[in-house]
Amino acid sequence: MSTATAQLTFDELGTPLRDTTFVVVDLETTGGSAGADAITEIGAVKIRGGQVIGELATLVDSGRGVPPMIAELTGITTAMLVGAPSVRTVLPSFLEFAAGAVLVAHNAPFDTGFLRAACTEMGIAWPRPPVLCTVKLARRVLTRDEAPSVRLSALAQLFHATTTPTHRALDDARATVDVLHALLERVGNLGVHSLEELLAFLPEVTAGQRRKRGLAEHLPHSPGVYLFRGPGEEVLYVGTATDLHRRVRSYFTGSETRRRIREMVNLAVRVDHVECAHPLEAGVRELRLLGAHAPPYNRRSTHPHRRWWVVLTDEAFPRLSVVRTEREGALGPFRSRGGASEAAELLAGASGLRTCTPRISARTPRGSPCALHEMGRCAAPCAGLQSADAYGAGPRAVAAVVAGTDDAVLHTVRTRVEELAGAGRFESAATARDQVVALVQVLRRRQRLGALAAVDELVAARRDGAGGWHLVVVRAGRLAAAGHAARGVAPVPLVELLVASAETVVPGPGPLRGAPEEEVALVARWLEAPGTRLVRTSGPWAEPASGAGSWGAWAQRAGAAAQEAVHPLGRGWP
Template sequence: MTGQLTFDELGTPLRETTFVVFDLETTGGSHETDAITEFGAVKVRGGEVLGEFATLVDPERGIPPEVVALTGITEVMVSSAPRLDTVLPAFLEFAAGSVLVAHNAGFDVGFVKAACARLGYPWPKPTVVCTVKLGRRVLSREEAPSCRLSALATLFRAETVPIHRALADARATVDVLHGLLERVGSLGVQSLEELLGYLPEVTDAQRRKRTLAEDLPHEPGVYLFRGPSEEVLYVGTAVDLRRRVRQYFTAGETRRRLREMVALAVRVDHVTCAHSLEAEVRELRLISAHKPAYNRRSKNPHNGWWVALTDEPFPRLSLVRGPRDGALGPLRSRALAEDAMHALQQATGIRPCTVRIPARSPSATPCALAELGRCGAPCSGAQTAAQYAPAVAGVTGLVAGALTDPLRLLETRLLDLSAAQRYEEARTDRDRMSTLIRALDRGQRLAALARIAELVAARPDGAGGWEFAVVRHGRLASAGVAQRGVPPMPVVEQLVASAETVFTGDGPLHGAPPEEVAVILRWLDRPGTRLVRTSTPWSEPAYAAASWRHWLERADHARSRLGHWGK
């Protein structure tokens, strides 16, 4: 049992916490190979039921006889049910902002996380409470020899009997949860944070370190965990610094790597920020400066991979770690960069070999690629520099967003491969083309923002005021707020006057770190953001890679449903 917290430290009272208690029925026990057949969920707060969510799901596969015998769910019952791609977003919306509760939560949450990954939905990282773990913490072996749902439902006299159907089991779990919360309430556990801290995974030493959060403010900003030698162990951001850092000392933090970090920490420093954008940017900069051992980003300090043309009479494509003028990127891995490079080679006719070809009288023997029609063999003199130039122009034009003809060539090739039933080749080319289009689209959007010498944007803060950002060549130069009732334009002028001077560099992003430009772009893209002014108009090549987003949607659907193109 933990010591009683002061009123200021209580956090979120349990009576004010919204729980979504849910259960799934599936075709088997593996979220990698099995499918969901039924969702059932109950939303509760303060002992009151706020709503229910229940639906069968078409698993798009057979249901084993032993599962039918256990649940009573037959293939006939699910044949007309909605598919998971329809049900999942509805469930995520129903559960948004709530604490998820499940009996043996690892099983049910594992299936939902896998479904999100498969269907392209970001996992919202909700707080999760497992009634099995809580029951084992609260109840003695004599009182509850088994923590099965049926046993606990009987113990707490649940109004609903669990019958291996999702909604019934979720309703029974609600009664079990309320029974367990009554037990921990008598021990002084009154808040969500205390509940998480009460679970057995938290050691006494971890609880004692809650004092490291005592001096932190309830404001947005960046926090830095420091070790015994003043080294920065970890950097993170928070909307509420004190509340976020305190969570590291509860069972809500289950990552072994970060629990190890907390054990080493002796102090938590912080930097308050005007709003979330400034906090995200400062986090990126601090990670880059300190390279904390427990931040995953520190393990890859470079700005990703770039695909660039070499500087020679007959240029070829090369993978590089730093941005260059006219380069495509950044791509987060070498494998993705190689896929984009192969697609560029197919789309433009740029030579795929690595031989350095002299400007005058090339006389090498053509390789097998020339015989396969994949190279014009400039190494042998079969192509002059002038004849080779359109391939180079195709690369530069495609990357810059000035043309899309090479993408149409790739699409035609895919259709031809599919018509010839060469599905393996089509699948490989489709995935490479998808990687190329995504890299082009992202790179063109980032470059468009980085070209602007100065941009001032504003977002409503939700309380009648404004959040401001001054962006120069893709970097945050100044940030501030105008609270409700404060005239905004004088604040803007002050922020512009005090903004950092930004010196530009090489590459499509003019020297700006790609991650920082991407963070700023996401903030600008959010609904409600307004442009106050820009030094030059902000425009993106809408008819370049962006015009192929519909193709990407079809390709992603084909990948998830069929695994190959056009069949």
């Protein structure tokens, strides 16, 4: 006789309901307010695959009297609780009984509210199990004509439950088990066959979402990128998933509540996909597709090349200019022109660079000093009061701080903030501090990503968690190839094959060598994550020792100080 397990169908996503363990619980209490009232009885039934596999029932000494009205309703009197275990004894036993299961209750917020309040009182962390409310499920499955009331007694009668509810915990839990099984039969007819789909089924699902569920049927259970296409073959939305089938199918369930995405689903006529070796490849492909198609329903990364850079102009008396095009020695990228202009102004002020725009000749400077000269903020090279050689110290200082070879400019701006704070100008000091923090952050990002982009070729690997390896080939900051050596497959030959077949990358100008910033950042995060191993590199992958990385801890502390509105210098100013 064969013992092979039947293969799951596409509809059986996640954890099949037949393999899910449920613990159906019911409580009796001294009243209806969790925290103010107390538990007097717990009844619970553990079920899996339609079978009862355990029960738990006990009275609980609440330490207080049972109100007459409650005693009349439940039959539990104060005298019955004398000698019963306290909640401090019962609660840990119940939590152990329910560990790893889905918690089910009729009007679940009532029962879970009392259980959470008891955990809080005892200093026990609430385990946050998945919770299923049979009242909500009944309202989603049954019409008002079929079930005018969703009280437990009414549903038990409707579904011919084998146990009649009696307002005693175990009886009511057993009745809820019968109600749950009947409701699960109903949702199974609606295509809900897994725990994940069941939990997602409770919110309202539009008719349009239901009609489009078939769009996910052809997708594999593997990582990759998916593209929703509209009636004119236009790309509406791009996303990534570790399980393409499960992720795309979730758009057609109640778990998707975003109005824009529901609108997109109603427009979609097809879902295309690209299988990927691992999540990094999926993330990079997503970025590239976003840049290529600019899907209207994606809110991020649809214009990855719309960035700003701060550069030194090529003239006798260079100044800082904000440009769109990446160049050698540029600072950036910035996501707004305003941010780039603010950084340029801060650097110019700290290094003595001029901020006027006329081109100044090194041989015959003309003009008269402006107000900035009178304020001591410019040496007036336009009037011949500063030579090109003397002026050159400023551009060199800016180039050095951008490259990470000298952080003297950062020390200068730090000193200015200290002087403002020392003079009691705390608001100005706080504003200056925030500008310095922003500058440090963009310098750090530029130097970190530039260091990776400077490596012509880098090969790395990371364990996949199942005995295999995720492999990447990175060239000039871009992902050039990705592969997966499954358990039992020798990774070294696959590495050689990936390198031989990797995308040819022609580096461009600038610190990122023409690579999109978001792609380099995504690759860098993957490489920097714990467990990643460098297989080989064509050259050293290293950041400058005097770069903004050495200011990272201070920037973090100063940023936290800004949020807490404390002294402008923050704690531990370097």
